[in-house]
Amino acid sequence: MASSTNSTPADDQTEPPSIGIKRVETAQDSKAQRLLRVDQISIRKDSIGSMLAATEVDIKSVLLKEVLLEIFDGVEGLSLNKTPPMCSPEILFHAKDALTSRKADEKEKDDPNQILINDIGTALRFINEDFGPQIQSLDSLLNNGEITFDLLWALMKPKDFVVSMQFRLTGQSQALSVVSGTYLRRQNSTNYFKLNGRMISHDGEDFGYGFVDTEIDEFDGARKITSLTAYPIQYDPNPDILRFLSRLRGRVMADPEAWKFNNGWTDLASPIIQREHSITGKDLDLRDDHLLICANWINGFSLTHKSWGQFSVDGLEDIVWNEDAFKKLVIDETRRKLIHALVRAHRQDDASFDDIIENKGKGLVGLLSGSPGVGKTLTAEAVAEVTSRPLYQVSTGELGIDADKVDKRLGMILEITRRWGCVLLIDEADVFLATRGIDLARDTLVSIFLRRLEYFRGVLILTTNRKSEIDSAFQSRIHFSIHYPDLTESGRVIVWTNFIDTVSKQTGTPSLDSADIEKLARLELNGRQIKNAVSCAVSLAREEKEPLSVNHIEMILSITNL
Structure with a gap:
């Protein structure tokens, strides 16, 4: 980066001198140091050979410091409140437009603060002199909607909004507020620009700021800004910048708090919400710009794929329940009305009748038996539709045969279906219903299921092809049982x-x-x-x-x- 010289200031040549800022360039274990004074700007270079390790600008003007604090309110990593106040030249460059506007506003006042005007003028001259070549290149590139790798830092201003196309949670675009940008090198010697952005997120417990990194690999020459993995939001050609790029078909239960049931899910990870950035419980005055950087996804569970994930808010909509589903069942009218009445009347917290032991016997269990294709599964689906309940469908094959794993997974399924008020359908549940005998492994599974069922408080429907082989202990826990004959x-x-x-x-x-x-x-x-x-x-x-x-x-x- 070029240092300041005795060049003529770009503007405000007639303004009186003011002690404003000085630039300090340092390197660890420096071998050489020299001090150069040019008007009001002092430049000290500390170097190892020709390499500069760090550069800071010493802000001497108290008024200028206050203006910069106002411009960069909320930006982390600044040292403007230290003694002496410091900031990087790049931060000062990012303040150029705001400083120009602030200076013009001050001049329009009836009683302008001439010292403030002078100090802002000093800062603007420093920016124009120190970044003159970069400003010319940047203006030319931006007019064509392009940028070079070495000028990415100038494109990404702190607090500006960017569209990140590299959002690892869902592979969709996400608006972020820029926190910082850094040039880094990987172990394989490839260079990249790391953009750290901030968003408003929720992890199921705390509501606050989450931080996400987006990487832009080094590239040669000029490139279209919108081809980058992250770019300022004003360059996005699509007015609906938060549009979900790929919709997931199927029903989803949106429940961030139930994320704790996410057993072993490692494919997707939420942005880190650090405790000091938590805003839970605080009175928030959310502006449009806050809403813009809210996470456009929510933690939830796909009932179709039976997996946890982050789902686009834009891709979610209210379920339209099929109220006619029950009418299409090929079943005796009396039994149809019985099932409908039992399920609709069941409430998770209904305490009108209970077992002698508290919280036992509050579930509703139905058994549907018959040959394949006679309507058992369709009955469960219809029950869920007419009672406006989610349907969680699982087969015994998905639960496995290992006793410990079955117990753990079954416990999780029973809990989340109770929590969400689901109709739980266990298809082909013969292994859990079979009469116990000399098969120890199978008997263990039956015992696990019976124990879990004792305290289940939701609606459970099981299907079987072999009603005659049901264990007597389970028969006493069934509230309704329907056998489906073959279709006539x-x-x-x-x-x-x-x-x-x-x-x-x-x-x-x-x-x-x-x-x-x-x-x-x-x-x-x-x-x-x-x-x-x-x-x-x-x-x-x-x-x-x-x-x-x-x-x-x-x-x-x-x-x-x-």
Whole structure:
């Protein structure tokens, strides 16, 4: 960096002299030192050979120091309150526009402070002299929307807002407030610019400032600003800068506090909220700029993928519950009403009836048995829809067979489903329901499940294909049990009609006539097979750019093993 010389000041040549600032350049274990005075600016160079290790500007003017503190209010790492007040030349450079504006405002006052005007003028002359070549290069580059690697520091001003495209949590863009920027070198000798940014975040306990680093690798020549992994927000071509770049389909439970149940999740990590930066419990006057840097994600759980993660707030919306789902079940009307009434009436904290032991017996457990594809899983899904509850579906295969792991995972699942008021569906739960005998490993799993079930306070629905093999201890814990017979022809008519009518509404195409549906219903297929046949037929019709017809369905049935 060029040091100040005896060049003519760029402006304010007629203003009286003022003791304003001096520049101090230092290096550890310095071998040489020289002091040069130019008007009001003193420059001391400490060097090792030709290399300067650090540069600071000594702010002598108390008035100038106060203005700089006002400009950089909230910026960390400044030494303006030390004795003597210090700042880096780069920080002073970043204050150029604000100082120019402050000087103009002071001149417009009825009783301007001439000393302040002079001191700001001294600082501006220092900036123009010391950064003259960089200012010219920067102006030329910015006019073309470009920047060079060596001028990244000038582009990223403290407190300015930037768009970070390297946000590791979700891979989406995130607005940050610039804290600092540093040129660094990796162990493999590659250079990069590390931008430290601040955002308002929440870790489930504290609400405060989180800090995120964005790295910009060294590049040759000039590059478009918007091609960088981080750039000032004013250069973003998209007015909706916080748009979620990739939406996750499926239902999500947004619950930052329940992040403690995140067992072993290491792929994504929240920005660090240091205790001294916590703003929980404080009265906040959130301005638009605060809202801009709020984390555009929230900790939550994907019920579809059964995994924890950070989800874009922009990608979340209220669930539209399917209130007609229960009507489409092929089930006896009396049993339909019974299930509906039991689940709707159940409340987690309902203390109207309890076990002799406190907190025991407050759960609602249902058992659905029958052959595959007769509507057991669909019943659980419908129950969740009509009662506006999330559905947490898990199979015994996902729980595993190791007793300790099953106990731990089952405990976590039961707790979060209780917390969220979920309908918990355990599909093919035969291993937990089987009569205990001489198989010690299986008996252990049954015992674990029974113990966990004692204190469960939510809604649990289990499905099984073998009702006759249920352990007697479990039978006493069942509140309702329904056996589903194989679908009759009339039942298959209802199932075919439901699936085909759904497709018709989604595509805006006519449904099949009753004769075609009755023809299909003569085939002895279960509900899952019918669903798969319709799904494949829809894909075939879409490929042929035709509305769904019975011919598409018959073609699928003829070439598959449904």
